[in-house]
Amino acid sequence: MNQKTMKALVCFLGILIAFSTVSAASAVQIQTIYSGTGGDITKNKLGYKNIPKSTISSQVIASAKKGTPMVTFGDGSGPKVMIVAGVHGNELPATIAAMKLINYLNGKHIKGTVYIVPFVSPYSTSKSTRYWKGKNLNSVANKAGTPTNKIITLAKQLKVKSLGDFHSTRPGGVPGKNSILCTKSPTYGSYKMAYYISKKSGSALIYEYRAGVSYPGAVEDVSNLARIPAVTCEVKSSHGTIASGSVSKSYSQMLAFLMYNGVI
Ligand SMILES: [Zn+2]
Structure with missing residues (x-):
């Protein structure tokens, strides 16, 4: 092999590697992680109207009919x-912000892997109801067999x-304001992350000392007790409505979360 051929080969291999890296980073996968929660998101007229219209949105909505969808960006x-x-x-607001984020990350190069569950209970979102089968899903993440427990199991x-x-x-509820909730123990990373997101997104920082005390079955608490640093991010908006600026505030909290973790 002469020098010229060698150079051409190296160049070709370089392009091949660069190309495969880009395609690996933009890999996207949609799967159903829990059945029995399925629902038609388009039935929530206000919510659906605000979801970006795209192929990936349609795919997520189709998947949501079968159960809880999870979208994965990155190759693990x-x-x-x-x-x-x-x-x-x-x-x-947060479900719409999550769908905007899915559309933003689609095809984008990221430094890691992002799992997004935009509708834990598509059935509840389709009806705009707080509970699923009479259950507050943010109080049963510590109970085996529930959709929120499945999320924690999967995260582990x-x-x-x-x-x-x-x-x-x-407004007038608890906490009733744009805020980031966290605990300091046993996973201090929850507090550190909340501090960053709070500053970056202009949301209040609310912390308690120990996870699992005030909200034993909350997703955040159960995750922190499992030593996976977690935060709950809230934006002010009446139930069943989208307050002005609430979607962009929720979206900025999500971006701050990704920045803190070095993904974007
Ligand atoms: Zn809530």
């Missing part, structure tokens, strides 16, 4: 993080390094 390498929305079916199996659970809170 790098930091792995999980974003959850729609634990409460009457909290629309996938070796997720951080988890963000995104909600909305009605």
Whole structure:
């Protein structure tokens, strides 16, 4: 092989490697992680109207008819993080922000792996109801067999390094303001992450000392007790509505979560 051929070969291999790296980073997968929660998202007229119209949105909505959908970006390498929305079916802003994020990340190069569950209970979102089968899903994440427990189990199996659970809170409710909730013990990383997201997104920082005391079955608490640093991010919006600016606030909390974890 002469020098010229060698150079050409090296160049070709370089392009091949670069190309395969890009395609690996933009890999996307949609799967159903829990059946029995399925619902038609398009039935929630207000919510659906605000979801970006695209092929990936249609695929997620189709998957949501079968149960809880999870969208994976990345090839399993790098930091792995999980974003959850729609634990409460009457909290629309975070589910829409999650769908915007799915559209933003689609085809984008990221430094890690992002798992997004945009509707924990598509059935509840389709009806804009808070509970699923009479259950507050943010109080049963510690009970085997529930959709939120499945999320925690999966986060452990996938070796997720951080988890963000995104909600909305009605004015006058608890906490009733744009805020990031966390605990300091046993997983101090929850507090550190909440501090960053709070500063970056202009949301109040609310912390308690120990996970599992005030909200034993909350996704955030059960995750923190399992040593996966977790936060609950809230935006102010009445139940079943989308307050002005609430979707972009929830979206900025999600971006801050990804930035803190070095994914974007
Ligand atoms: Zn909620």
